[in-house]
Structure formats: C-alpha cells, structure tokens
Amino acid sequence: MVFTAVLVLSCLFLILAPLFKWDSYVQFHSNEQNSAIGKEVLFSTLNELEFEYRMEKISENDYKKLKKQYESQISKVMKTDELKAEKTVDPSILAEVEREIEATMKLNKEKKEGGR
Template identity: 55%
Template sequence: MQDITVISMIFTTILALACLFLILSPLFKWDTYLQVSSKGQDIGASKEALLTTLNEIEFEYKMDKISNADYKILKKQYETEVAVIMKEEEQLMEKNVDKDLMDEVEKEIEAQMKSYKNKKGEGK
C-alpha cells in the first residue's frame, strides 16, 4: 500500500510541475532564446512578402491603377529592401557554411568527376 502512495505522490508532483510550467511559460520571452534558429525563416518570409509586393505593384502599374512616378518610387524602395534582405541572407549562409567541409566536398566532387571521365574514356 505504501508503494502506491509514493507512486501517486511522484505522479502528482510531476503533474503539478507540468501545469506550473504551462501556466508560467507565456510570461517568459522564449523567442529571444530561439531567435538564432528562426532568423533565417524570418528573412525568407520577409523576402517573399517584398517580392510579392513588387509583383503587385507591377501588376497595378500595368493596369494603370498607379502613376508612372509612384511606380518608380515604390519599385525602387522595395527593390532596395529586397537587396538588403538578400545581403543578410548571404551573410547568414556564409556563417553557417564550414569552409573546410566545403573544400573537402569540392575535392570529392572533382575526384568523382575525374574517375567518371576515365571510365567514360575506357568505354570508347
């Protein structure tokens, strides 16, 4: 009987801690800790939204809904923003890529290409 009460106390404690965590977790800013992994996704979403906006501006210009001057101003503004985002995206990619690993992969690709060419030359 004593084993059942110990097990029920452990289970009750775990359940209470889980409930406490679920209640208190919205009070903490978890996104600051997760920002590193989601930054690339944010950049991609922003870039996609800006490119969509550029397409809409061009469509509205072709439909004569906005003037030529407005079209040029808006297009330049959004293209500049897309360029900035693309630079940020490129910088993130450079940080994430291990240079030594890339050199090793390129050497393996070259070796495979040489062996393929040699096999192809032997078959003739």
C-alpha cells in the same frame, strides 16, 4: 488601502513597461524583415505594385519610385541572407565535398577514356 495602491501600481507597471522598451521592438522588426516571410512580403508587394500600375491605378512616376524602394529593400534582405549563408558553411565539409567531386570527375574521365 496600501495593498490596493501597490496592486494598482504593479498593474500599471506591467501594462506600461513593454511600451517603453524600444530596443526589443527594433530588434524584432529587423529580424522579421530578414526572414523568409519578410522577403516573401516584399516580393508580393512588388507584384501588387506591378499589377496596380498595369491596371493604371497609380502613375508611372509613383510606380518607378515605389518599385525602386522595394527593389532596394529586397536586395538588402538578399545580401544579408547571403552573408548568413556564407558564414554557416563549415570549411572542412566544403573541402571534403570538393575532394569527392574531383574524385568523381577523375573516375568519369577514366571511364570515358577507357571506353574509347
């Protein structure tokens, strides 16, 4: 009898515990929106909204309001993606690339002047 009670309580704990972990849901949700899939979903939703407006399924007022909301969300996602991209660039690699570009430009300029 004690074993059954322990078994039932442990099963209930395993089933109900994930429902009370709000932080993990919020973190998963925000990561999803920042991903490329989330951005793609926002763009496709905006496209559907445009289509429904052109088919006169929604009013102009609703269209403008929803379009503004989705564009705002898209801009937030794009800004965070841009910030992440800026943080991942290694300054030493960037400096090396710039030196190579300058050397190539100098070489091309010398070839151009020598050909005249």
